[in-house]
Amino acid sequence: MGFRWYGEGNDTVTLDHIRQIPGVETVVWSLHHKQAGEVWEQAEIDAEMARITGLSDEARARGVTRTLDADVVESVNVHESIKLGRTVLGRSRDEAIENYVTTIRRLGRAGVKVVCYNFMPVFDWLRTDLWHPLPDGSTALYFERAVVDRMTPEGLIADMEAGAHGLTLPGWEPERLAGFAELNAAYVGVTHEDMYANYRYFLDVVVPACEEAGVKLGVHPDDPPFDVFGWPRVVSTPDDLQRVLDLHPSPNHGLTLCLGSFSANPAQAPLAADTVRRFAERIHFTHVRNIKHLGDGDFTEVGHRACEGDVDTVGIMKAYAEAGYTGYVRPDHGRHLWDENTTNKPRPGYGLYDRALGVQYLLGVWDAFHHSPPSRTS
Template sequence: MGFRWYGEGNDTVTLDHVRQIPGVETIVWSLHHKQAGEVWEQEEIDAEVARITGLSDEARARGVTRTFDAEVVESVNVHESIKLGRTVLGLSRDEAIENYVTTIRRLGRAGVKVVCYNFMPVFDWLRTDLWHPLPDGSTALFYEKAVVDRMSPESLIADMEANTHGLTLPGWEPERLASFRELDAAYEGVTHDDMYASYRYFLDAVVPAAEEAGVKLAVHPDDPPFDVFGWPRVVSSKEGIARVLDLHPSPHHGLTLCLGSFSANPAHDAVDAVRTFMDRIHFTHVRNIKHFENGDFTEVGHRAQEGSVDTTGIMKAYAEADYQGYVRPDHGRHLWDENTTNKPRPGYGLYDRALGVQYLLGAWDAFRYEK
């Protein structure tokens, strides 16, 4: 069981908070100051791993003994030149791939086992309201189809920047968004087949290095799982995932199966996806969303009955298969005045994700007991 943490000074949740959530063993981390295409320095990696896996003298003096592993990184972002297959933002595809390979090798030396990444053009994920009110008084991430249909990407960028509590959002980094016009122009005319071809080139170059380093690459499905603003997305369906996995046969090329992202298309069957791709799922995010008939959806609590995703059935499928990978709760609601007190990163407060851990582990334990 993992818990995503954005780093010291970059998260309203501390490692001391996470220690008190029963069952969490893995801190899912990244070097969030690094931009796509940059090399991660070994000293930076080792320092962050030491921070996660160690204990301060002050904590030891309080009798704290519990530590974490740092075996999952989310994410090492793929530079747009790799997705486009040509030089963009001042970096060529081969230069960006060389930097990616260097980073994967260094992470392997630090003991990292899984690296999550995505292959989405421009935006890594998309919502229209970061603090949407729910009937129980909490707030959550919300996607309103009509807003996306009428909104320009530029206006959406401005709206996101104004509503993040001053915290950076992965996939919406200011450095990336500053080059939006260049990226938007670069993707004009790019097809899904073009993206698959670029993806194969990337895998052929990176997977051998991942095998040598003992690192499993795990692609995250598109969020939401359909094209937005005319940009082609290629990990958006069961068929798309199968095609991506077929691009390279190595077991080091697999999935971060985010069931919330995948299930944002109401036609998708999350439990079926788990059973279908089980042997290639290295990491999984289990969360719940609620669909509306007009195409909108909202994040809700992790309990299956709260929304449209069968989170209980998902955990049953994992338990029956004796899944050996990594799991974490995903976007939680913002509870108990978090919006005005801790002011967390949207979707990444403490309380609802802690509740999610307990729900997922409870289901897992029950189904494992049945076996």
């Protein structure tokens, strides 16, 4: 069980908080100051891993002995030149891939086991309201399809920046968005087939390096799982997942199966547990969260409990238990609870309390299935 953390001074949640969540073993981390296409230095990697896995003198003086590991990195972002297959934002595809390979090798040397990434063009995840009120008084991430349909990308960028509480949002970094005009123009005429071809080129170079480094690569589904602003997304449907896996046969090339992102298409929500069963051998990391569909393509994020929304989180954990899953899991976006969004003002979707509750719920469901005796037939 993992818990995502954005780093010292870049997160309202602390390592002390995470250590106190029963069942959490892995901190899911990244070097969030590094931009897509940059090399991660070995000293930076080692220092961050030491911070996560170690204990300060102050903590030891308080009697703290529990430690965490740092097995999972989310994310090492893929430069847009790789997705486009040509030089953009001042960096060539081959240079960006070479830097990616160097980073993977250094992460493997440091002991990282899984690297999450995505292949979404321009933006990563997309929401239209970061603090949408729910009936219980909490707030959550929210997507309204009509808003996206009538909004320009520039307007959406401004809204996301305004709602971020001054914290950086992965996929919406100022450095990335500074080149938006160039990227928007570069994607004109780019097709889904172009994206798959460029994706294969990337994997053909990076996956052998992953095998050598002992690192498993897991692609995150598109969020939401359909094209936006005319840009082609290629990791949206079950067939897309299969096609992506077929691009390279190595077991080191697999999925970060985010069931919330996958289920944001209402037609796919009922398929979540079956999708776990279908791809279990190639799932290296998974995010489990819940959303509620509101019609017309709109959805809101809700608590992790299955009955709160339209994602069968119980069925998902049962499918993992039946598959003998031994990979990594974390709760995903949580609601903002108990005045959290007016006191310590967390990063949208990444407060402490609801994700900690999600850990307990998911582990409770897992234990119920994982420790149950096998069924008997007469």
